Amino acid sequence: MSLPPAPSSEPSSPLTVLSALRPDIRAMQGYVPGEQRNNPNVLKLNTNENPYPPSPRVFEAIRETLTAEKLRKYPPPLGDNFRHTAARIFQLEPDWFLIGNGSDDLLTILTRAFVPAGGYLAAPMPGYLLYRTLAEIQGARFVPVPFTTDWQLPDPWPAPHAHLTFLANPNSPSGTVVQPQAIRRLAETLAPAPLVLDEAYADFADWNGLALLPHLPNLIITRSLSKSYSLAGIRFGFAIARPELIRELIKVKDSYNCDVLSLAAASAALEDREYFEQIRGRIRATRQRLTHALANLGFDVTPSHANFLWCRHRDRPAGTIAQELASRNILVRYMNYDGYDGLRISIGTDVEMDRLVETLELILQS
Numbered sequence: 001m002s003l004p005p006a007p008s009s010e011p012s013s014p015l016t017v018l019s020a021l022r023p024d025i026r027a028m029q030g031y032v033p034g035e036q037r038n039n040p041n042v043l044k045l046n047t048n049e050n051p052y053p054p055s056p057r058v059f060e061a062i063r064e065t066l067t068a069e070k071l072r073k074y075p076p077p078l079g080d081n082f083r084h085t086a087a088r089i090f091q092l093e094p095d096w097f098l099i100g101n102g103s104d105d106l107l108t109i110l111t112r113a114f115v116p117a118g119g120y121l122a123a124p125m126p127g128y129l130l131y132r133t134l135a136e137i138q139g140a141r142f143v144p145v146p147f148t149t150d151w152q153l154p155d156p157w158p159a160p161h162a163h164l165t166f167l168a169n170p171n172s173p174s175g176t177v178v179q180p181q182a183i184r185r186l187a188e189t190l191a192p193a194p195l196v197l198d199e200a201y202a203d204f205a206d207w208n209g210l211a212l213l214p215h216l217p218n219l220i221i222t223r224s225l226s227k228s229y230s231l232a233g234i235r236f237g238f239a240i241a242r243p244e245l246i247r248e249l250i251k252v253k254d255s256y257n258c259d260v261l262s263l264a265a266a267s268a269a270l271e272d273r274e275y276f277e278q279i280r281g282r283i284r285a286t287r288q289r290l291t292h293a294l295a296n297l298g299f300d301v302t303p304s305h306a307n308f309l310w311c312r313h314r315d316r317p318a319g320t321i322a323q324e325l326a327s328r329n330i331l332v333r334y335m336n337y338d339g340y341d342g343l344r345i346s347i348g349t350d351v352e353m354d355r356l357v358e359t360l361e362l363i364l365q366s
Ligand SMILES: *Cc1c(COP(=O)(O)O)cnc(C)c1O
Pocket: 101, 102, 103, 104, 105, 128, 168, 172, 198, 200, 223, 224, 225, 226, 232, 235, 236, 237
């Protein structure tokens, strides 16, 4: 008896299926998130996580959700409880809010809803690199608009016909803000196309765009619970816009884009205003301390309104400093925008910032 001959080639090799991909997806680079290391000795200052724990109420809310009944069933598709909590806190009606699996999910929903294939998506640069990736996935063109040298918007705005425009305010990596008058002017220039204010870091700033919402029908705000509420692991964000628009965006989102645990956590986190204010105050105080300490070490530090600092050393290349820190178990984000580079350093606890500053002193002495 003989065995049947082995097939000479696999029926469909991996190569075949790759050639069936959309060519623009194969050509794109993809967004590269900051490095995550699970070593407890590593000080992570590279993805702007909050160094403080979430509110104790979050733990309580998650424990209360851990019942067979609640896990067995689908979550409420629109997150009714969360919307009511948010409405109370932000003094708007619940139908102004759209829930998201992290605010990145909302940026994706907005891109899918507004930008046709072959369309244009604009954002100021250097900025959040995900915006380019979202345009590429959509088969659209990304239009980078350079900030002025002091991180303000160019006037006149050179991309008035974009289908969608993102403005991170505060911006990443700079931590700088654009003032309300400039936002108003930009929104009016773009109308009826939308301006999305990505306010992932607005809780660390002195002001935000909420007061502009009633006056600018094409303004959309996105918020994240990852940074100011210490919930990056939970994945929750929300968008705020006119109810007519929110109703359209609901058609685009996944039906159940947020799970029961994240919804419970998010509502509880938002409810605990006292805890929120306490953490926010600490981060802002430490930000000021670190700004001075880095300046004393010879860094040019951009004044920040976020929970990170953007800095460049006067003598040492940023990439080298980042490598030296990494070899000593401190991760910061080295960023290079076509040759303009620097370090983006997340604000940790005061103890963590002392460790950073001492390590930098050692590196800069050698
Ligand atoms: C962190 C960040 C986000 C994403 O936040 P998630 O809610 O964690 O998805 C969005 N925009 C900017 C500018 C960010 O830095």
